[in-house]
Amino acid sequence: MSAPIIQIPLRVLSLHTCAAFLDTHEPGKPEPPYPPHCGAGTGEEELVPELAWLHESPQATLIRKDCINGFVGATVVESGANRLVDWVNEHGLQAIVVVGICTDICVMDFVLTVLSARNHAMMPTLEDVVVHEPGCATYDLSKETAKTLGLPATAAHPQTITHHLGLYFMASRGAIVAESIE
């Protein structure tokens, strides 16, 4: 994650309550269709140094997830409780601002699910789901590279198009896509 991506959210984070997802996988347990990543104990599952201060922040709620969709990952399987829903409701939040990678994968899955959960009255105070576009990004993988790596054609991932497709689908379902946060 490069500095410009987290510059504005850092300022926002210091002023408001925040929740952060840490993708964390049990070693050896795959998350299809992706290659192994963020295995517990590898260090990849930890916050980047620029965000490590969140561990000590009383305003921060850190949620480890083992699937793409943070909303689903925030569900405690045993009880059905959802830590993200509880966080929104405990703080009576009227709006949440979402940043992260990848725009069209984790961010989009989460935002679309939160919008459905909001419409399903699971978070009665929540009105606006805002996506801070400069705080989101996605990756580039050409068809040729995917083929060279032995990956299926569907692994090709044109960065500019997929970033904008993610934003498009979130906006089309009712999220507010913002260029800046005041």
Ligand SMILES: [Zn+2]
């Ligand atoms: Zn993962």
